[in-house]
Amino acid sequence: MNRPGWSVGTLADSLRDERGRLGVVRSGELEVRAGAELSYRHLPEPAAHAFRTFGDLPDDAVPGWLVAVATGCDRETAGGLETLLDEHLVEVVGRDHLGLNRYRMHDLLRSYARELALTDNQEVRLRRRLRVIDALTAFARSANAAMPTRFLGVLGEPGERGLPEGPARAVAPTVRARPVDWFESEHRNLVGAVDAAVRLGRTDRAADLAIELAGFFDMRGAYGDWLRTHRLVLDAMPQHDDVRAAALLRNLGQVHLYQDRYPDALASFDRARALFSELGHPTGAAVAAVGAGSVHRIVGDLSTALTTFTAALQEFAAAGDRHGEAVARNAIASVWLERKDPETAAGWLRGALELSRADGDRHREAQVRRRVAVLHELRGEPQSARGELEHALGIFDELADLHCAAYVQQSIAELCLRQGDAGEASALLVGALAVQQQLGDRRAEARVAGLLGELHDATGRKQTARHYFHRSLATWRRLGLPDEAGRMDARLRSMR
Structure with missing residues (x-):
């Protein structure tokens, strides 16, 4: 197949037809190369620079402001991007969650761009x-300052520090107004930038960015990316002796906790707590202590949990951290609720609720109200419990926190089950299951599937019950949690 008259633009148009792609590539690889070289030689220098720059950009589609940052230009369409568009060397592949155009270079053209990027001075490429x-980290820090939820961790200092001039700074107000949408749009590029920083040997930069991503990963249940980025950076660090390492360890403990790896979680929290204390960072130590206390509570060591939470409260109070105080008071209440002592829990919950509301932290308020619901159940007040859960659900819905909202739906469903309302419980659990599956929270998915199995078994729908029990069993096995899987397997055997 000989097409000497083909330009790269013609080739790119042809390659958009996926059915013809293999045939073109198999018989025309040399022509692709020749066409790309010909088109590149005829580009003006700003456009040629932009073409080479795409070889160093993430593989995913990128916004125009990031292209401008990479090329060092002060306008989005300067530096040749417009020329690349006109020549069909780059295409607009849609708009992101903020309504901004996303640009992408076809894979074959990008491969050539990568080769050309290697011809640039090494220092130029590094910069x-x-x-x-640096731009992605600065934006992540700015977005975190405007997030609708408060992340229980240690983040960088908020502000506009580090934001480049030009189109990047121009889009900053939109990012601050819609931080979750920005994180959603740049999720893959942000994770890729952590990898890139590690490969460049810039572990401090990689750590800074990974730490800024933890709050979004927490909100969206992106445990895979959370675990991988933090392990990657910690493994690349020559020593774990600074605040960055302590923050990464604390965050890693949180992922282990979510995924039921309790010994690993406790080890990470304890290491982070000791390091924060050694570095004179009381708030970080208190945050790590809350994580450690949560592990002790979950595994049934309530005395140690109470001691640990109380120590965290004292450290938060000494640092004047009202948000942390609310967290610790809520955690202390959880121990008294586990001990079936609603009256003692009530005082701690009242303090946590007052602090959350005074601080304007609606997300924490909703978390406290979930505990207040448990208190009402223990007192034999199901209607009051339902009211608190509905209030919490309304807040989470308003904040667009699908993950926490699904947990509250699950709590309401369990309350309905205990009150004999199987119909509403089923609808709520099915909705919660869909959200957890969408967000990739397999642990929650396994638990909700198990509850649906119990519900259908109790109402005589044996085949449907088996379906949900099998789903729960398979998920627990994928998570590598034999105790939970064993309970589901036993439940299935009892139905034979």
Whole structure:
């Protein structure tokens, strides 16, 4: 197949037809190369620079402001991006959650761009890559300052520090107004930038970005990316002796806790707590202590949990951290609720609720109200419990926290089950299951599937019950949790 008249633009148009792609590539690889070289030689220097720059950009579609940052230009359409669009060397592949155009270079063209990028001075390439990493980190820090939820961790200092001039700074107000949408849009590029920083040997930069991503990962249940980025950076660090390492360890403990790896979680929290204390960072130590206390509570060591939560409260209070105080008071209440002592829990919950509301932290308020619901159940007040859960659900819905909202739906469903309302319980659990599956929270998915199995078994729908029990069993096995899987397997055997 000989097409000497093909330009790269014609080739790109042809390659958009996936049915013809293999045939073109198999018989025309040399022509692709020749066409790309011909088109590149005829580009003006700003456009040629932009073409090479795409070889150093993430593989995913990118916004125009990031192209401008990478090329070092002060306008989005400067530096040749417009020329690349006109020549069909780059295409607009849609708009992101913020309504901004996303640009992508076809894979074959990108491969050539990567080769050309290697011809640039090594220092030029390094500056280009670091500009991208630094801009994404600065935006992540700015977005975190405007998030609708407060992350229980240690993040960088908020502000506009590090935001480049030009189109990146121009889009900053939109990012602050819609931080979750920005994180959603740049999720893959952000994770890729952590990898890139590690490969460049810039572990401090990689750590800074990974730490800023933890709050979004928590909100969206993105445990895989959370675990991988933090392990990657910690493994790349020559020593674990600074605040960055302590924050990464604390965050890693949280992921282990969510995924039921309790010994690993406790080890990470304890290491983080000791390191924060050694570095004179009381708030970080208190945050890590809350995590450690949560592990002790879950495994049934309530005395140690209470001691640990109380120590965290004292550290938060000494640091003047009202948000942390609310967290610790809520945690202390959880121990008294586990001990079936609603009256003692009530005082701690009252303090946590007052602090959350005074601080304007609606997300924490909703979390406290979930505990207040448990208190009402223990007192034999199911209607009051339902009211608190509905209030919490309304807050989570308003904050667009699908993950926490699904947990509350599950709590309401369990309350309905205990009150004999199987119909509403079923609808709520099915909705919660869909959300947990969408967000990739397999642990919650397994538990909700198990509850649906119990519900259908109790109402005589044996085949449907088996379906949900099998689903729960398979998920527990994928998570590598034999105790939970064993309970589901036993439940299935009892139905034979």
